[in-house]
Amino acid sequence: MLHILSDIMSLMQYKQLQKLNQHRLERCLCCGLPNPWLHGCYPRKADRSSNQGESLNPILIQRYYCPGCQKTCSVLPECLPPHRWYLWEIQQIAIMLTLKEASFNATAKEIAPSRHTISRWTARIKEQFKLHKDTLCGHFIDLGRHIGLCDFWQACLSIISLGAAMRLCHVAGVSVP
Ligand SMILES: [Zn+2]
Structure with a gap:
């Protein structure tokens, strides 16, 4: 399942907030159990417009695991579509x-x-x-x-x-x- 973080309009904004650890998923999207476990990140090469050397890639997408229902959830910033290369x-x-x-x-x-x-x-x-x-x-x-x-x-x-x-x-x- 997927949670989309509102009001994150750019990859730069997302990376800055990520440094501050402000993206935690509060509840499991399937069963609502609080504090699912952060279960690593997967990289996306979402920045396709910056020149080499200035690229923001990789963009790390958090994945959570719920010990209650054993499902995983990903958390995407609003600027990034779920299944596509381009913003x-x-x-x-x-x-x-x-x-x-x-x-x-x-x-x-x-x-x-x-x-x-x-x-x-x-x-x-x-x-x-x-x-x-x-x-x-x-x-x-x-x-x-x-x-x-x-x-x-x-x-x-x-x-x-x-x-x-x-x-x-x-x-x-x-x-x-
Ligand atoms: Zn759950």
Whole structure:
């Protein structure tokens, strides 16, 4: 299971807080038992934009083990998607550009991911639109006025980042792209 730490917008912020040991998972996500055991970290090469020598990699993701239900939980910062290479920040730029009808090729020239990757992100955002919209309208009622995909996401991303929006969806049990 996965816990996403809110309000961590960058890898630098995450690393600084990690030095202060401020990420402890207070309760098991499965059974609620307090103080699950820190069960090591796994590295992710999440920083794909810094030059060599300035890279923040490896980004260490904490894993917890619960002695009550014997399950493990991971703790991710909000800026980092669960199953993808690129930060939400990059995906947000790509999705906004493609929704504004820039072609996948043109978008891929502006940012690092390939045309194929960007088309996959956009397809997933389209597939999940209704579920994402319903969840986010529960938090921001005014978003309900925006009917179409493009209109909705433009309005939503003017209020919160894609990472924050996806964390809200994750908490509500909606799968994030
Ligand atoms: Zn447990």
